[in-house]
Amino acid sequence: MNSLRKQRLQVVLLIMLAGVLASGLIIYMLGQNANYFYTPSQIAQGEAPQGVFLRAGGMVVEGSLLRDPDSLAVEFRVTDGNAVLVIQYRGILPDLFDEGEAAIAAGKVDQNLVLQATEVLAKHDENYMPPEVAESMSEAYLNKRKAEGYSR
Amino acid sequence: MNRIALFLPLALFAVLTVVLLLGLDKDPAELPSALVGEPFPIFSLPSLHDANQMLAEQDILGDVVLVNVWATWCFACRIEHAMLNQLAEQGVKVIGLNYKDNREAAIDWLRKRGDPYAFSIFDERGGLGIDLGVYGAPETYLLDATGTIRHRRVGVVDDRVWNSEFRDLYAQLVSNKR
Amino acid sequence: MTVELGHIALIVALCLAIIQAVIPMIGSFSGHTSWMRLGHSMAVGQFVFVALSFACLSAAFVQDDFSVAYVANNSNTLLPLHFKLSAVWGAHEGSLLLWSLILSGWSAAVALCSGKLPLVLSARVLSVLGAISVGFALFTLLTSNPFDRILPVSPIEGSDLNPLLQDFGLIVHPPMLYMGYVGFSVPFAFAIAALIGGQFDSAWARWSRPWINVSWVFLTIGISLGSWWAYYELGWGGWWFWDPVENASFMPWLAGTALMHSISASEKRGVFRSWTLLLAILTFSLSLLGTFLVRSGVLTSVHAFASDPERGVFILLFLGIVVGASLLLFALRGPTMRSATTYSGWSRETMLLINNVFLVSAMAMILIGTLYPLLADVLGMGKISVGPPYFNFFFVPLMSGLMVCLGFAGFTRWKNTEGRALLKKGVLPLTISSVMALVLPLFMVDKLTWSNYSLTAVVTLMLVLWVVTMSLEDLWLKCRGKLSSLSSLSGSYWGMLVAHIGLAVCALGVGLSTAYDVQKDLRMVPGDMTELGGYEFQFIEVKPIEGPNFIAYRADVDVRSGGEFIVRLSPEKRNYKSGGQVMTEADIDGQLHRDLYVSLGEPLGDQAWAIRFQVKPYVRCIWLGSLLMGLGGLLAAFDKRYRRRRQRKIVNSSNEGLAFE
Numbered sequence: 001m002n003s004l005r006k007q008r009l010q011v012v013l014l015i016m017l018a019g020v021l022a023s024g025l026i027i028y029m030l031g032q033n034a035n036y037f038y039t040p041s042q043i044a045q046g047e048a049p050q051g052v053f054l055r056a057g058g059m060v061v062e063g064s065l066l067r068d069p070d071s072l073a074v075e076f077r078v079t080d081g082n083a084v085l086v087i088q089y090r091g092i093l094p095d096l097f098d099e100g101e102a103a104i105a106a107g108k109v110d111q112n113l114v115l116q117a118t119e120v121l122a123k124h125d126e127n128y129m130p131p132e133v134a135e136s137m138s139e140a141y142l143n144k145r146k147a148e149g150y151s152r
Numbered sequence: 153m154n155r156i157a158l159f160l161p162l163a164l165f166a167v168l169t170v171v172l173l174l175g176l177d178k179d180p181a182e183l184p185s186a187l188v189g190e191p192f193p194i195f196s197l198p199s200l201h202d203a204n205q206m207l208a209e210q211d212i213l214g215d216v217v218l219v220n221v222w223a224t225w226c227f228a229c230r231i232e233h234a235m236l237n238q239l240a241e242q243g244v245k246v247i248g249l250n251y252k253d254n255r256e257a258a259i260d261w262l263r264k265r266g267d268p269y270a271f272s273i274f275d276e277r278g279g280l281g282i283d284l285g286v287y288g289a290p291e292t293y294l295l296d297a298t299g300t301i302r303h304r305r306v307g308v309v310d311d312r313v314w315n316s317e318f319r320d321l322y323a324q325l326v327s328n329k330r
Numbered sequence: 331m332t333v334e335l336g337h338i339a340l341i342v343a344l345c346l347a348i349i350q351a352v353i354p355m356i357g358s359f360s361g362h363t364s365w366m367r368l369g370h371s372m373a374v375g376q377f378v379f380v381a382l383s384f385a386c387l388s389a390a391f392v393q394d395d396f397s398v399a400y401v402a403n404n405s406n407t408l409l410p411l412h413f414k415l416s417a418v419w420g421a422h423e424g425s426l427l428l429w430s431l432i433l434s435g436w437s438a439a440v441a442l443c444s445g446k447l448p449l450v451l452s453a454r455v456l457s458v459l460g461a462i463s464v465g466f467a468l469f470t471l472l473t474s475n476p477f478d479r480i481l482p483v484s485p486i487e488g489s490d491l492n493p494l495l496q497d498f499g500l501i502v503h504p505p506m507l508y509m510g511y512v513g514f515s516v517p518f519a520f521a522i523a524a525l526i527g528g529q530f531d532s533a534w535a536r537w538s539r540p541w542i543n544v545s546w547v548f549l550t551i552g553i554s555l556g557s558w559w560a561y562y563e564l565g566w567g568g569w570w571f572w573d574p575v576e577n578a579s580f581m582p583w584l585a586g587t588a589l590m591h592s593i594s595a596s597e598k599r600g601v602f603r604s605w606t607l608l609l610a611i612l613t614f615s616l617s618l619l620g621t622f623l624v625r626s627g628v629l630t631s632v633h634a635f636a637s638d639p640e641r642g643v644f645i646l647l648f649l650g651i652v653v654g655a656s657l658l659l660f661a662l663r664g665p666t667m668r669s670a671t672t673y674s675g676w677s678r679e680t681m682l683l684i685n686n687v688f689l690v691s692a693m694a695m696i697l698i699g700t701l702y703p704l705l706a707d708v709l710g711m712g713k714i715s716v717g718p719p720y721f722n723f724f725f726v727p728l729m730s731g732l733m734v735c736l737g738f739a740g741f742t743r744w745k746n747t748e749g750r751a752l753l754k755k756g757v758l759p760l761t762i763s764s765v766m767a768l769v770l771p772l773f774m775v776d777k778l779t780w781s782n783y784s785l786t787a788v789v790t791l792m793l794v795l796w797v798v799t800m801s802l803e804d805l806w807l808k809c810r811g812k813l814s815s816l817s818s819l820s821g822s823y824w825g826m827l828v829a830h831i832g833l834a835v836c837a838l839g840v841g842l843s844t845a846y847d848v849q850k851d852l853r854m855v856p857g858d859m860t861e862l863g864g865y866e867f868q869f870i871e872v873k874p875i876e877g878p879n880f881i882a883y884r885a886d887v888d889v890r891s892g893g894e895f896i897v898r899l900s901p902e903k904r905n906y907k908s909g910g911q912v913m914t915e916a917d918i919d920g921q922l923h924r925d926l927y928v929s930l931g932e933p934l935g936d937q938a939w940a941i942r943f944q945v946k947p948y949v950r951c952i953w954l955g956s957l958l959m960g961l962g963g964l965l966a967a968f969d970k971r972y973r974r975r976r977q978r979k980i981v982n983s984s985n986e987g988l989a990f991e
Contacts, residue, residue, distance in 0.1 A: 022691070026698055029724070030699070030702055030720060033720035034703075034715070034716055035715050059282060067934060072852070072931075072934075081282040090851075092932065092942055095932075155661075158660060158662075161612075161657050161660065166654075169654070172646055175707065176642045228403075231402065
């Protein structure tokens with residue numbers, strides 16, 4: 001093996017090593033930072049891991065918004081039409097947050113299956129429902145109907 | 153050897169295209185609803201015009217119908233309304249699902265703009281909307297005579313949408329019924 | 331009638347674009363000079379007709395013609411005139427028309443400035459641009475026609491333009507961004523023409539360079555305007571979210587920056603030729619990919635346009651044809667020959683290569699992070715969103731590495747630079763920047779403790795000062811300490827210097843505002859006080875007010891520092907009349923060294939309101955730095971060299987042209 005070849009081989013090996021390292025890191029970081037979306041039904045059934053940062057959402061149940069009189073702490077419930085998820089949050093709610101509308105919250109589920117949210121997102125305009133929420137709702141409805149053995 | 157390396161970007165792009173193509177298929181607006189092919193949800197809600205008259209899923213059976221989700225707060229519904237009036241004139245049976253709305257405003261709106269609906273279901277709290285998985289008004293469902301959802305359109309139904317998505321399916325369902 | 335006229339004008343433009351795409355290309359192979367010349371007049375004609383079409387749509391907006399669906403959906407009679415005009419590109423259909431307009435504008439500019447180019451080359455360049463025009467005109471006409479009427483019954487009043495878009499930043503942001511996106515179609519077309527002709531001498535690189543620089547300037551300004559808009563208009567003080575749509579515009583910027591650097595090596599030294607060609611293709615492809623991601627609805631995002639799968643299919647098809655064909659061409663005809671020249675050691679070539687590795691790696695990791703949710707969805711792994719920590723984890727080290735290398739930019743020589751000499755030049759700047767970076771954070775906080783001595787600030791300052799001191803040292807050595815010799819330095823040198831310092835200023839803003847940003851969300855009743863970042867904020871009252879097309883609550887907040895009155899901030903919560911949308915309008919007191927940022931949340935009853943207070947040190951430097959970068963790009967683009975060289979080249983190129991035919 002002459003020196004030029006040797007040099008080239010080294011370069012190729014170096015590039016491959018860098019490539020492997022980079023892809024390993026990327027896969028690891030994606031795994032660490034990928035926030036999964038869970039429906040209230042999934043969380044109620046304990047499918048969502050506890051203490052892991054995730055997103056969840058649904059329709060905000062009418063009359064469920066409670067405010068702490070002394071701070072910005074709030075609690076509200078969201079539903080996918082089947083199960084109900086309690087969300088607690090401390091901070092300012094987004095402009096379009098409202099009861100009866102869709103909302104998505106990001107945070108961690110605690111041992112009482114309450115989502116301790118660090119961020120709450122609402123839809124951006126009147127005619128828009130986050131696709132995740134819409135999908136989870138129709139799924140929840142189908143499951144509910146199957147469970148009830150409903151047929152015509 | 154070098155020439156082969158030049159093909160690498162093309163290969164990567166091909167992979168990317170496949171993912172994007174599949175991603176389009178996954179688009180929630182494209183997969184209209186988990187409910188297509190399923191019976192219309194059971195419900196029991198008052199009529200818009202008469203709070204005492206209760207409507208249920210039996211009331212929409214027996215005919216090929218369009219169920220149109222609308223509201224006075226929904227701007228796009230204003231655009232769509234003329235088309236619905238036209239369809240109703242042509243003899244298409246359209247049922248309204250008045251979604252999270254105010255009863256007086258809704259009745260007033262129909263008086264002003266014409267009422268294409270055979271009847272309107274008044275879903276004040278959006279419960280039926282949740283069961284249907286409504287994204288937002290307007291939305292239109294095509295149901296066959298057995299009450300099974302055959303097609304769903306999220307957004308405005310205009311001439312183009314009617315001709316491309318609804319017309320043939322509607323005609324076919326009507327002839328099946330006969 | 332104007333509306334129909336606009337529609338027809340667009341169809342005419344499409345026909346001209348088809349001619350522009352086909353005839354000159356055939357002519358360039360068959361050698362018909364008149365066929366090749368046709369492209370130039372077609373490009374100008376196409377621009378005239380698209381402009382006419384655009385003017386007609388604008389007229390429909392000004393006249394409140396709500397029989398046009400697009401107008402009815404995005405405008406109303408209450409809207410002030412300037413917002414009616416900007417509403418033209420406020421939504422999908424109109425912004426596509428703006429794309430077409432800008433694309434035809436760039437084509438016309440190429441046609442008018444191409445007098446000195448060999449005819450074969452300019453014919454092919456215009457033909458490629460024409461083909462892209464055809465794609466966009468077809469897309470507009472077939473799937474998103476802004477001239478569609480609502481018939482038979484048209485509404486009397488329109489809907490509202492999304493209030494978030496009723497803002498100066500958003501009037502200018504999309505056109506700037508598109509100028510950049512679309513501008514990269516020109517180097518793309520040059521690259522394709524070079525591939526078709528099989529000629530990779532430095533000519534195509536030299537001709538593309540000014541176009542690349544100008545597009546890059548627009549893209550830089552466009553992106554920073556977008557970030558600026560998000561900062562003051564979304565109302566909560568964030569300026570970059572790693573949102574898919576932001577990423578979509580940032581990826582072409584990174585690739586374009588890499589292209590701008592690698593092409594200088596290709597021009598001057600004839601190295602990295604296939605790499606530069608690939609980057610030219612890549613940059614424009616990423617612009618198209620960005621368009622696809624934003625408009626197809628495959629990714630959910632704050633900024634996404636209403637999605638329509640039909641449009642998605644069309645753009646994907648278009649993307650597939652344009653990018654697929656050009657990459658295939660690249661694979662078949664790309665240069666494989668080793669460059670005749672060599673370089674070694676710490677030559678400028680090596681440094682540019684390292685620069686490209688950093689920039690393209692950053693681009694690749696953003697691409698992966700942006701598309702991963704889509705991939706996961708396709709593979710049935712569930713609905714995922716990738717959080718900012720992923721992007722920061724990769725982006726920050728990559729950019730830091732880039733800045734370390736960037737310090738040496740001015741000192742390197744082509745072909746070979748002695749590493750030892752290079753390091754020697756770095757000794758003094760390294761000392762200065764290290765000492766200052768360690769000392770300065772001591773004075774940036776009120777009461778110094780171990781916990782508030784910010785490591786982020788130290789690293790930021792070190793990198794920033796390193797770049798600045800190295801640049802200044804280079805400038806000092808270049809002019810040998812004589813101010814008079816400053817004027818002899820070339821425009822492109824000044825461009826490089828200003829842009830590099832701009833990057834440093836931008837990094838300063840990013841780093842320091844991250845390190846020292848403080849924020850408090852509070853429940854407050856009138857009279858309440860709070861202390862934050864050395865400032866006292868007092869909530870005075872909330873009053874209802876009335877704007878031209880909205881009603882609002884306006885809060886008054888007095889800010890004091892050490893008892894001394896500084897400013898009264900008045901954030902608003904607006905309720906738009908026609909659409910019923912609610913919006914947070916923050917109030918900002920901006921100075922170079924800090925922004926005071928107050929936004930009004932929701933009413934909590936009993937006169938209490940939720941209010942967010944923020945103090946953001948040096949955040950303004952982010953946009954100031956971007957402006958400097960843009961200025962640098964402009965200085966480089968208008969370097970006299972290009973004009974001089976071109977003139978000298980006339981003789982050569984006409985010879986080449988003859989030889990070629």
